[in-house]
Amino acid sequence: MPTIIIFQDDLESLLTTDRGADRGITTAQLEEWLMLVKGELKGNNPETGELRIELQDSNRPDLWCCEGIARQIRIKQQGRLKPYSFFAEKLKSPHHLIVKPDMEQVRPYVAACTAKGYRVTEKGLAQLIQTQEKLADIFGRKRKTVSIGIYQLQNIIFPVTYELVKPDDVRFTPLGMETTMTLSEILMVHPKGLEYGPILAGNSLLPILRDAKDQPLSFPPIINSREIGEVRVGDEEFFVEVTGTDLSMVILSLNIFAANLADRGATIDPVEIHYPTDTMPGRLIKTPQDFGKPKTIQIKAIEQALGQGLSEAVVKQALESYGYSVSAEKGSVAVKLPPYRHDLMHTMDVVEDVAISRGYAEFTPVMPTQFTVGGLSVIEQMSDRSRELMVGLGFQEIISNILGSPDHYARRMRLEGTEWGRMVEVDNVMSLSFSCLRQWMLPSLLRIEAASSRAFYPHRLFEAGDVAIPDGTHELGSRTETVLGALIAHATTHFSEIHSCLDVLFYYLSKEYSLEPVQHSSFLEGRAGRVLVSGKPIGVIGEVHPEVLERWQIAMPVVALDVNLSQLATLGKGVSSSS
Amino acid sequence: MDISAVIDSLHPLEIKVLTTLGARPPGTALDSEQLAAAAELDPSQLSMAVEWLLAKSLIAVQTETVTPIVSLTKIGEEYYQTASPLERVLAAAREAIGTGKRLTIPDLQGQGGLDPSDVSKAVGRLKKEGAVLIIQGGCIETTGRPSPTVEILRTLLQQIHESWKELKSFTETHRQVIEDFAVKRGNAKEPFRVDERVTRSFILSTDGGGAAEQLLKQGVAEEVSQLTPDLLKDGSWRQKRFRKYTISLRPPRIGTGKKHPYREFLDTVKAKLVSMGFQEMRGVLVETEFWDMDALFMPQFHPARDIHDVYFVKKPSHATVADEPFLSRVAKVHENGAETGSTGWGYSFDIHRAKRLVLRSQGTAVSARTLAASPDIPGKYFSIARCFRYDQVDATHATDFFQVEGIVLGEDINFRMLLGLLNLFAREVAQAKEVKFLPAYFPFTEPSVELHVRHPRLGWMELGGAGLFRPEVTLPLGVTVPVIAWGLGLDRMAMVALGVHDIRELFTDNLELIRTARGLF
Missing domain, CATH: 3.30.930.10 (Bira Bifunctional Protein; Domain 2)
Structure with a gap:
């Protein structure tokens, strides 16, 4: 589905493991690795190191970025995913975000985290923006269900509130403009307001994110404030938020973003979100959040679908080296997806991951045996x-x-x-x-x-x-x-x-x-x-x-x-x- | 000179001329007219034959006579139709006498068709002959004496109008008039033209004599160009010689009845599939979103179902009938997976949307309908379905295109057998021995595979995609065995086979291109 642009040296540095850097990847090696992510190399500029890659799987938004591609390859090389500490349940959140009542009528959900200690480079920033756009555009259906904002952390006084305001009561300088504008002015004049305004059509009150000193962070899903919401090369501390209409999509998008920043060396701190009423995971939720549930799968079902005998150990090894956490029992495995994925609907999804992890070349083709009579209508x-x-x-x-x-x-x-x-x-x-x-x-x-x-x-x-x-x-x-x-x-x-x-x-x-x-x-x-x-x-x-x-x-x-x-x-x- | 080689190359017209001359005493010269008459040829045929024979030096020109001949010019034909200016001036003068009017030169010039130079020339001639007088005041009067020139002109116009005549066939007096009224340099406005006609007489050259002698010896064997039913019926072909053809010339072009090369290509694919035991399925061009997408477990919010990806039908916009029990079952599977073991997509399924009519966007819709229609188990099915893509048309995107797709159902179907089937396609359809299987994504299959093959002429290329239908697809349609879904992308192979570089040319309106494409596969 999406085609993204990444840079070879960026990919190589993200692939750097304990064993050292992986430099000078050949095209053949790259194409081999891209099978792990259902990616196709569409273009390759040896001068700039620019790679154009098409990612096929519309249910794997975590792969639509350089960090995600590198992660899937790295896990394969290392044999398992190194767990991200910020998903730990006991971890204390230093920051809070308050959701005011009545948001469910407009854009109910928000998730957020902070990231510190990654000094953003030019290529890193281009990747952040690309990921933000691809997630919001394709996964978030042109920001309708999901949109993402990134801010300079040091300018924000917590707690942040997510609330509804009258369109003319709040004004701030949006990105791309020189002067302050009210929300209704943004909807009428700003290019993003014109493009995404229809998402909010029919609402007399509009959503806003503000900090404890009432400084607007952004007018989701339209535009960020220029003062707080503009990230530049060299920045080191960030606040990331995702708003949207589907809580699991909102949390998944934040999980992906947090994992990406962590992969680039940032320390992620969760933010506690205070909802006024109960949501599916509760009234008070901490994001990022690992919301995956274990699923027990019979080895026989996998064997039958693939047409090959496989031991519990082989299945465990295949899935772990593809990012799952797995516990094997006799005749079955209990599997759980990594927190940046949410695409396990059926046992067959796991079956395919076993096959991809082992490599399709590992499976010897068998001629179909059924006898049928051919013919024309x-x-x-x-x-x-x-x-x-x-x-x-x-x-x-x-x-x-x-x-x-x-x-x-x-x-x-x-x-x-x-x-x-x-x-x-x-x-x-x-x-x-x-x-x-x-x-x-x-x-x-x-x-x-x-x-x-x-x-x-x-x-x-x-x-x-x-x-x-x-x-x-x-x-x-x-x-x-x-x-x-x-x-x-x-x-x-x-x-x-x-x-x-x-x-x-x-x-x-x-x-x-x-x-x-x-x-x-x-x-x-x-x-x-x-x-x-x-x-x-x-x-x-x-x-x-x-x-x-x-x-x-x-x-x-x-x-x-x-x-x-x-x-x-x-x-x-x-x-x-x-x- | 090789006389018999010369004879073989002769055209029937040439033979007629040669034998006509050869049948007469040696040295006899005949002119064109005599030859044409004796050889029974049209003047045009004779002239062709004579030129060819002269070029081959089989005849020679004996004498060349120049004969002046007289013919009418366009003006002459006009005079014949109306009258000569001379006659018209004289008539006008006579009429003036009869009515007592005075006739001046300007009066005459006022009469239609006579221009000043015609009038003055005519008056001058008539005056010289004494047929008219110019009296005081510039008036013209007749004298009552006749004008011999007027009479002679009338006779000549009559005679020469019938056909051209030799100048010498006229009397001295007439010749003088012709000369006076003939087109000359500086005076084009005259009724007569005197041309010189060259009459040639021909004799046989030495070679020509030899050829004629031999031809006459063959005598009875008249040469013909065509074997006819009559010649066969009465056996007279035995007395004929058949002119030899120059067979190295290119033949004339003919229009043939022929299949379209792209259809022919699809026919070979069709035959291959039938030979592998596949049964054909057919579908509809206008399909519901249900069969086109919902039944294939594509959620209603899927990006490929956007207004910019599918053609929606204007009127009626929705189907009148819900395809139950399938619609309700599929709706539940989308919402929560129902009894398929799936979580489903977790959204609220819109039954009305499922009935929305679209132009079929994928051939898999045909497979979905087959799954719901109690297919054979084991069973193999294929369809070559026209599909429509909402896309800007360019060299690699067409709005209409053929999709070759199908399914294989069976208790023992699994992933390895899917790879085996793709191997078979690679060998049978693309004559490829080397294949690569790449992980792929289709909304309705899991696992999914992309088949890449090394084509003997095209190198590595993507030949198709396939996978095992998700249980979310098969179970609600009533199929409980595993099902392979496969599709072949054949456009690139077809384009190479047809020698075109633009996908739009597969449906070209260029008849010349269609007629000349060999379509070898």
Whole structure:
């Protein structure tokens, strides 16, 4: 999902272990390690050391940063995660954050911690900001469920309060501005206010974080104060807070941030959050917090899913070297995720981590054994047979987009406002060129014809493919059916030339048909017919109306047929063989 | 010169000319007209044959006669249609006498079509012949004497209008008039043109004589260019010679009936899958979010379900029927995992949202419907489904594309068998012997794998993705055995096979490109 930019030397220094620094990682080594994090190296600039990495797993936000990638590799190298001390339950929190009542109506949850002793470098700061943005943007759905703020700790007088205020009662200088503004001014003028303001729409009171001296820290989830909420290269003490609408996501995001700063050498101190009412973990909670719960998993379930015998010890070793804490018992393991993860929904999630930790290459492929009979659907057989016949009749097959424009499918066909011109239309149109589904095949064929006046004649084109036919009686509002369309274009073509093709086609498909005159705006009157099988209309044939040709800017006579193969397959007794 | 080689290369027209000359006493010269008549050829055919034979030095020019011929110019044709200025001036003068009017030169110039120079030239000539007089005041009167020139002009215009004539076929007097009224340098406005026509007479050269002799000896064997049913019917082909062709020339182009190379490529994949025991499934272009995403355990808040990632249908916006019992079961699994052993996503599932209609965004929707429709166990299924992606169109992104996807169900399915299946795909579909399996992420599978293969021509490439369906997907749809879900990404292989570098060209409107693509795989 997210693609992040990290720097090779930053990654290398984060990988530094007791055994010493890991310098000059090769691309091959890096790609090998990236398998542990479902990462793909998308770009590599040897001059700047910049690496572009795409992380696939949308349930592992802890991996969307240099620290997280390094951590997963480091654990593998060291065999287990070195526990983070700040999750210890007994640890005293020096700081407090008070949540005032009624927050649940706007943005109920907050979590916070402090970090000291990491002197932030330029690259470190870029990573902090990138992590903050990726978490808030993707995991936090554009700050709706989660947003993050970082501040200079030394300017804050505790306790901090999280409360609601009237939009015009508080003013401060937001990041990116020179003067103080009220919250309503920020929403109306500041670029972030305009971008994220809709999250708070409809609230007469707005959230604010203030310290004990009433200095605003930030207006979440919009913008930080410039005085307290601007972090610069060289800063060493930080206050980090996460606000949001889902408490477990808020705590997880803070846990990730705390682990990242700890990995860079900071000492993390928890902050005690005082809620006015009970939350899921309680009224008074200390963050960061390890909220994972142990889960017992049968070894047999893992073995069955992977198709390989594994001992408790092997499973324990695999999961520990992937960051889990594990206690093995006879025939089962009790596992718990590290506190920066919250993605264990099912035993199968653990199964995959066992496989990734051991490496997919450790598993010998086994050929599938089940015997099954292959085959094609009736429609596909009908379509394939028709295609063979059309090729035999000298037609060139084409393929077209199904998603197209009303201009092609209705206006140029003279079908606007007619029964034949109804189509499935897109609601969230990006471009009119791709805003509705074709309802028959002829426009697709004419698109090619219109672009091919320089290709030598005659032109004989066909396509067999899906169309969507609006149908109010169908539960989906439309039917998907397979249609065969064909056209002939040359100076002297006429109805009977295409009629002969239809005749041959139906002869070899063993279907009896008849034609009855039809009034269809796309065709010349008196030279168009409905194709009937067992009395049911399943197609049209005729000379294309000159005005249609003009609208497509085609300067050559065209005759065409359009037959619904899905309906044909269900109709018409086979013509009895003469033998 | 090799006479027989020369003869083999002769065109039937050349043979006619050669044999016509050769049938006459040696040294006989025939001019073009005589030759055309004797050889029964059109003048144009004769002229072609003569030029070819001259170029091959099989005939030579004996005499070259220059004959002046007279024809009408455009002006001459006009005079023939109306009358010559001379005649019109004389007629006007006679009419003036009859009505007693006075006729001046400016009066004549006022008459339609006569310009001043025509008038003065005509008056001068008539006066010289004594047919008119100029009296005081510049008036023109007729004398009553005829004008021989007017008569002669009328006759000549009539005769030459029928066809051109040799100048010498006219009398001395007529020739004089023609000369007076012929186009000359500095005087283009005249009715007659005198051209020189060159008449040549031809004799056989020595080689030509040899060739003619041999041709006449072959005599009876008339050369034909085409074997016809008549020649076969009466056996007369035995008396004919068939002209030899120059077969090194490029043939004319013809239009062929042919499958589209991309479809042909997909056909081979389809055939491979059927041969491996896969049964085809078909789905719908317009699908509910339920089958497209909810049934695949993608939470309703998943980023890929955003308004910027999926095409929503305008009208109707929702399906009319809820797919029960599946909808209720899936809703519970999303909320709390229900009986699947999962925690679920822990949010409140929106039943109405599940009925929202979208353009199918992934082929896996077809697999989901198959799972819910009591599939065979063991069973293998595939579909080649058109899907729609809400994306800016560029060289690597198309709005419509084919997804080749499927499932394998069975009691004994596991991760290693999944890898075995991918090995089989690598070998059968990409002819690859080397494969790499990378951990991957799909919302509906766990574990998930990405298959990379070393293609014999393309090198390392991603061929597809696969995994074991999460129990959160299979159990609510009524399937209790493990299920492999797989998908193949074939666009890159298809693009190379078709020789295009832009994914949009797979659906190109360039007929010439479609016709000429060989589509070798």
